[in-house]
Amino acid sequence: MTEASQGKYAIECKHITKAFGNVLANDNIGLHVKNGEILALLGENGSGKTTLMNMLSGIYHPDKGTIYIGGEEVSINSPADAMELGIGMIHQHFKLVDVFSAMDNIVLGTKEKRISSKILREKITQISKSIGLEINPEKKIYDMSVSEKQTVEILKVLYRGAQILILDEPTAVLTPQETDKLFAILRKMKEQGCAIIIITHKLHEVLDISDRVTILRKGQSVETVVTKDTSQKELTELMVGRSVDLEIDRPTTEHQETVLKVVDLTIDKPDGSNAINDISFEIKAGEILGIAGVAGSGQKELCEAIAGLMNVKKGAILYKKENILGKTPEEIIKLGISMSFVPEDRLGMGLVASMGMVDNMLLKSYNNKGFFVDRKPAKKLAEVLVKKLGIVTPSIETPVRLMSGGNVQKVLLGREIESRPNVLITAYPVRGLDINSSYTIYDLLNEQKKKNVAIVFIGEDLDVLLELSDRIMVLCHGEITGIEDAEKTTKERIGLLMTGAAEEGVSAHAG
């Protein structure tokens, strides 16, 4: 395709419009990328980035608008079409077969005849060498780390001869070091003439890797800027639509007595594999303990164990010196330990998608005396939350699944906070939220901190963890690789701890 499109754009979209029901996800969007260029697609959640990319990769079909590849108008009806046109998409969630080797995953779905594994291995090695990738084609996916899996995904699209690469939030699951490696690969591919579109909402990464940035807001493309002429501040303003203060408060409180103490805790997953391996830590009142770690390092299991949802193999969890292991979730809720876990689909746990705010308020408090549910206090609470947190919803009876992500998370966190907990465990509370909503959530957490609530904050964004938490505990493969003072440590250090690479000093805490 490169020779055909000299001077033309590798890919160009004009007036792309796509609606889901009455929601206009993409409204008259235009963008273009040249060969040998990296375009960053920036936008808050719900601004239509992923929808647009899904249309380029044949998963959706636009209602209106045209797509040109190398100057020719095309219609992409399926991922197979996209592949033939040389478009390769790397999804946020990997689409790999766990029990297959890297090699098998790479050829899977191609229409070519089966070739001998020797030739195939050579072919793959050759491709990977050309862009500086290291990979063992025989390795099984389940044996791979997240960044290795991503490498396989990249090889998969390169093997198919993709000249246009789309990456949907590729860095969300990577440590800072792994991100650097990925960017090096992308630059190499750019040199070879690939056109690359990268979706992200991390501004510093945009500035680092891209040549140009197209900013989407509320389904419209508001602006395309050249990266070297712009700044974080300008990008934020374009993305949000007005200027925002990017500072996060860290109020100081008198750290008082230890509220929650985890001692020598070991948890096995239901499948028998180890999730948390012999960890100990404590949380004081009026403190935010940040937990960093690559996704799947045991965060979920730790949360669930504290909330009484998961069986523990060894160790103890002491709440005000009383062991809460063996208590039912209901008893633990009544002790004032509140857990709000925002899973990847945002609604999976903690909220009932088809119910309105009122019924969701009832979730943890419905079980008092009598046969009937008393909805009056719940209704009042819902009204209070709407006012206090500025929740936007047609009515408090509207099913929460129809509300936007930010509002849903405000409902969840608001309910947990209104239950006046002593310990508040919150996992990914800003997952997928736009900047404004995120800052509302940070403020809410800080407010609780001032009220002497002990807070566990499990987060993804290291910058936020560093600014918000008092201490940061780093998990790696279910072990604590370090507990750092947030004011003194650095992002690089946390990143190293996340991979379990740092050996010196504090890392011995896990014991």
Next chain:
Amino acid sequence: MPDSKKGKEPLLRTVKREEISNKKIALLRIEALLFAVLAGGIFILALGYNPFLIYGTIISGAFRSSMAVQGTIKIMIPLVIASLGVTLAFKMKFWNIGAEGQIIAGAIFASYFALFHSDWPHAILLIVMFAAGILGGGLWGLIPAYFKSRFDTNETLFTLMLNYIALHVIAYLRDGPWLDPGAQGFAKIARFAKNASLDKVFGVHAGWIIAIILVVAVYIYIRFSKQGYEISVVGESHDTARYAGMNVKKITLRTMFLSGAVCGLGGMIQAAGSDITLATSVAGGVGFTAIIIAWLSQLNPITIVVVSFLFSILEKGSSVIQSSYGLSTDCADVLQGIILFFVLGCEFFIRYKFVLRSKGGDR
């Protein structure tokens, strides 16, 4: 490379609709019904009959006399009760396809007392039979629930298979232990004594009163009780329910017992009110029709009454065209099938619509 530019836009594609107003939904359903009648009419025409005459007979057949109306209501009673039963389970997203078996189990339990303790005082005997029906159906519902919560078995298959077991238990009782000695070798179970059958109120057995009470009770239970709330939460997500401190296993067992119990009660009413004996046809497909009714009513107990009524008219009317025009039962079934096809198919159009290629999205 030019050959890579292949494939036009597909001719038809489906697009999700915005949430449409209730008025529009009602209109769509009425349209579907009209189309169904039209398609059914063509079918009747193809058979060589006058569709207007046949349709007229269906309606008049269901209402032409007080006898006919009573007959229609008699068909409706088990439909309503069984639909309420499966609704409880469906609210929890527990796919109880076993209403048929639960009806039978309830009927068997109740029949035991009707056959062997018919000398008990009428009121006491009926109360015991009610209790037996509830227990029988409830236990039959509890079995798949237990295995589901203990071993995570597939409840759809499990409840379905239990239907056949229940059916063959009746056949066994009929041919052996409960064989009517007065039937001179003809395989049937004896008729219940008058003392063991339901009394008639306004010409129809008292089951209709129980059905009305159940409608109200189930409505209140689902809408306002804590247990009803728990059912909805468990139905949405087991994780969420556990997170809220609910005992999912207990709720599953309790709800399936209730679901089966309601169906079992229906079985007892059918045996003691309508059949006045225990026959293999005591459920007669009601348990399956109930699934359709419950879904068409969107698990709303009040709507269940309306939908069941329409089904009963169709059923009763079909039996009349059969006797007056000699149209076979199978033709009546085809007619029912056509109507269902349209009514159920219209649910798709409530959520989606088709967009033609050239128009490229009509917004």
